Amino acid sequence: MFRYILKRLLQLIPALFGLSILLFFWLRLLPGGPENTLLPDDASAQQREALRESLGLNEPIIVQYGLFLKRLGEFDFGNSLQTGRPVMEEFTTRFPATAELAIAAMLIAVCVGIPLGYFAARKRGSFLDSSAVAGSLLGICIPVFFLAAMLKVVFAEKLGWLPSAFRLGAGARFTEITGFRVLDSVLTGEFDVTVSALGHLILPGLALSSIPLAVITRMTRASVLEVLGQDYVRTAESKGLQPTVVRTRHVLRNAMLPVITAIGLLTGSLLAGAVLTESVFAFGGIGSFIYESTQQRDYPAILGFLMLIAIIYVVVNLLVDLSYTLFDPRVRVR
């Protein structure tokens, strides 16, 4: 087991190496540079040249890449060109917001999608089933930013039921421990903050959950339909077991296997979707920072953030794969 985890983590190294090459050279192909975005429009050509020189951008690109790799070996992604603070620090202050949002979206998707898919399969051809199928198609088709904007207009601005932006209400006082507002406020007992933080998560969480919700609903439905026709379900029924036992132990346990894999893969799309959702709701996570960095040609920030996201993505998938072995003894690692 330990060797398996180690092997998976070691596989990360070549993947990250490849990613760094791709990103590093790709970014430099973008027109413009930080000298155009960081300096005022009326800056002289000498000033621009001086900035490029001081940032080391005039070295041969291969040398720049070598320097980047050397610093990476010390787990240093350099400083952000926009803020001047270390990229790592920028990341750790922003990541909890994105993680909180992604977790909220995934919880919504799992808690709604699995029961919905299950009952759609059980009541195949019913109104519930056709609505679930149609709804999930819609969920996949609607662009996340459009859904986010619509939710914001309807439920925040027109109806005023839920807050339209930020992670907490104005003037809220809170104690920061981990950066996860819901968790922190529960730990410190500031339950008014918990309620406010949860309220601020609902709309962006819903918007971000649309794709995973749709995928999980459909996968659960298809998987349950397949399992219902399996011989072992008939065997379970031939033993006279109670319907609840047949449904949970024999149907759901088997039907969940492909869904678990899907959940792992969906975490990637959640991180991507978070960029758009965060900007609509001014959520202040990594998404809006990456967007800004791209606009500003903040090379170290973009590189650092994307590589850290890649690491997190791989670790999340590893955790999902490990949890998979709990559910399916056939792939259990010896």
Next chain:
Amino acid sequence: MPLLTVDNLSVTFTGDDKRPVRAVDGVSFGMDEGEVLGLVGESGCGKSVTSLALMGLLPSRGVEVGGRVHFDGIDVRSLPARRLRDMRGSQLAMIFQDPLSSLNPVVPIGRQVTETLRRHKGMRGKAARERAAELLDRVGIPDPARRLTEYPHQLSGGMRQRALIAMAVACAPRLLIADEPTTALDVTIQAQILDLLGELVRSEGTSLLMITHDLGVVAGLCDNINVLYAGRVIEASSRQQLFANPHHPYTAGLLGSVPRLDAPRGEALTPIRGSINDTIDWNDGCAFAPRCDHYTMECLTGTPELVPAGEGHQHRCVNPVNLDPGPADADRHGHVAEGDNVR
């Protein structure tokens, strides 16, 4: 009173836009306590569907079931689902064809045995585990305590079928239905499983309904045999009678097509020509007529009835063969009568 009475059982599959298919077409038979009855026929003759109908395991959608099934005097088909569930696994149990796909791949063997004990006997915890180990031991699985914690994919094919048998006999059912229990196994394991089944039913006094396409299987095990063709019983008799003196040309054809060790080298097998697809509707005459070597015009008018011919022997044929067995016929089929494996 017989333990099981099946009266005019019919099963029709009605697809949404397809022509209804009648898989079982008026099957009737009875079984006494402790009797071993073979239900024999080729693929598609309705034998598995019959067994699922007896257990109430056919899907409710797209299936129409007719006729009556009485088990121990109880009309099984009119029982509420809850009562039927109480009977399944405790009084009526079933063993399926493919032991790998019939076992839940993600639940340990032990759990799959104890869940039956828990459901019907209220046994839980250590008591249930000990009983499950006894059952695995009873069906010949070595090191049962360890096997309880293992998963189906860790067992061999024969072991899996033994485990399924252990689950089926866990609550000492009065009727055991075995649907092609040896088809997915290799020949040496087949013989072991058949021996085990025979020994279990004899020692417990369980009735066994053995469903198979393999005459070799019924030859060694069954007291009585019903031969099915196109959803109907076409011949019913004791094992000895059937092997020595088959009346229906189809039964005779089945026996004639079995390979024999004492046949001269290079002699071709004698197949029944055509396939079960060449069946006509029973309403238009005998469904076997298109494949029969003995058919006359009489065979194509009206459904032939199941008629008695000799002691405990019935056939559904207007031109039966071997009614007056000559010495040649007796010699031809006689040797398999006493439980030899016909293979």
